[in-house]
Amino acid sequence: MKIHTKAVHAGDRKRPKPQIPVTTPIYAAASFIPESAEQVDRIFAHEIEGYSYSRYENPTNLALEEQVTALENGFGSLACASGMAALETAIVTAVTDRRRFVLAADALYGATYRLLWNVLEPLGIESSLVDVCDLAAVEQALERHKPGCLLMETISNPLLRVGPIDKIAALCREAGCVLIVDNTFATPLLVRPIELGANLVMHSATKYLAGHGDVLGGLVTTDEAHYETLRALSRTKGPVMGPFEAYLTMRGVKTLPLRMERQCQNARRIAAWLREHPKVARVYYPDDPAHPDAETVRRLLPENLYGAIVSFELREAAEPEQVYAFLDRLKLIVKATSLGDVHSMILYPRVSTHRDLAPKQRERMGIRDNLVRLSVGIEDAGDIMADLDRAL
Ligand SMILES: Cc1ncc(COP(=O)(O)O)c(C=O)c1O
Incomplete structure (x- = not known):
């Protein structure tokens, strides 16, 4: 089945029988009554399927988890309360029975660094950074640090670098290291990291999966080897999504392939137009033949689907006031x-996503003070360009 069909059908219309609702309802219940007292024991022992308590399983969440598992071609998923909760849960799952060391890409969402340095490091999970677009550097770092896991984004935030997930997965496998991919920017329409050899995939469902700006959520999808550890951790830690958000996310995912196709199409047009604009100094978009990862982009991303984020630097904007x-x-x-919403959005990484990084580190990452990040929506591309043109 193709992704457009899976998005509309997977997870739904399975429970409860015999009256099957066409969409999965919101099960706003903390706990569930078994048919008999003996059944409780068997559900807790995982001998039979069933619901006991929503921190463990919830029917609405389970439907969403099945839907995203189908899209990512994984073994199983967990819906979490936020992308950051999903990320933390994915990392802890990965290092539960491995060396507590995260080798992380040096181009990540700002809060991911805060998670590594301010939350996980004090708990004894160390980390180090590597340029995942440099395979020799990855190989050396794997050899040197012997990390329990490597963490990277499919398309990095905000400079849209694309690391060779398939080749990194092969190196990780050899090194006994788990590969975690944050697939938020690419979505499973563009890339399915588990098919390329990754072990865990996470999303900020707040973005493209839900897609309408009304949900905060996250998803972790795993291969078979890590699923039970993920669920066991979650049953105790309880990072789970609420059923209302699960319902909204599931509804959003049904139109994900359509929205994403349109958003990628719009983004490509807008990137080409911005490249010619006299007030724009530089445009970052993966379809650029001069993109530093052009070969990987050609190999891993489908033709004409290069993501829906366009980052660009303003000319004559040396001071933040000019960007404001x-x-x-x-x-x-x-x-x-x-x-990732249906409406176009723009932000200034210096004062938002990457504000907590030292100026020197932002500079090292190539995030200049005149850089803005545009998330292209499903509106008419001409209207988006007219708005940009007026403001530039
Ligand atoms: C790539 C990426 N990963 C993770 C997150 C965190 O997700 P959330 O805000 O849903 O916790 C974000 C949020 O912007 C993101 O852009």
Whole structure:
């Protein structure tokens, strides 16, 4: 089955029988009554399927988890309360029975660094950074640190680097290291990391999966080897999504392939137009033949689906005030901290996603003070360009 069909059908119309609702309802229940007292014991022992308590399993969440598992071609998934909860749960799952060391890409979402340095490091999970677009550097770092897991984003935030997941997965396998991929920017329409050899995939479902700006959520999908550890951890730690958010996310995922196709198409047009704009110094978009990872982009991303984020640097904007003035002139594009929604959104990484990094580190990562990140929506591309043009 193709992804467009799976998105609409997977997970739904299975429970409860015999009256089967066409969409999975919101099961707003903390606990469930068994048919008999003996059944409780068997459900807790995992001898039979069934629901006991929503921190363990919830029917609405389970339907969403099945849907995302189908899209990612994984073994099983866990719906979490946020992308960060999903990420933390994925990392802890990966290092539960391995060396507590995360080898992380040096181009990640800002809060991911805070998770590594401020939350996990004090708990004894160390980390080090590597350029995942440099395979020799990855090989050396694997040899040197012997990490329990390697963490990377499919398309990095905000400079849209694309690491060779398949080749990194092969190196990780050899080194006995678990590969975790944050697939938020690419979505399973573009890349399914487990098919390329990754072990765990996570999403901020807040973004493209839900897609309408009304959900905070996350998903972790795993291969067979890590699923039971993930669920066991979650049953105790309880990072789970609420059933209302699971319902909204599931509804969003049904149109994910359609939205994403349209958003990628719009983004490509807008990137090409921005490249010619006299007020724009530089455009970052993966379809660029001069993109530093052009070969990987050609190999891993489907033709014409290069993601829906376009980052660009403003000319004549040496000071943040000039960037603020540009942002304040926008009327249609929403100035808010997120991405992946049906409406176009823009943010200034220096003061939002990457604000906690030292200026020197931002500079090292190539995130300049005149860089803005545009998340392209499903609107008419001409209207988005007109808004940008007016503001530039
Ligand atoms: C790539 C990426 N990963 C993870 C997250 C965290 O997700 P959430 O905000 O849902 O916790 C974000 C949020 O912007 C993100 O962009």
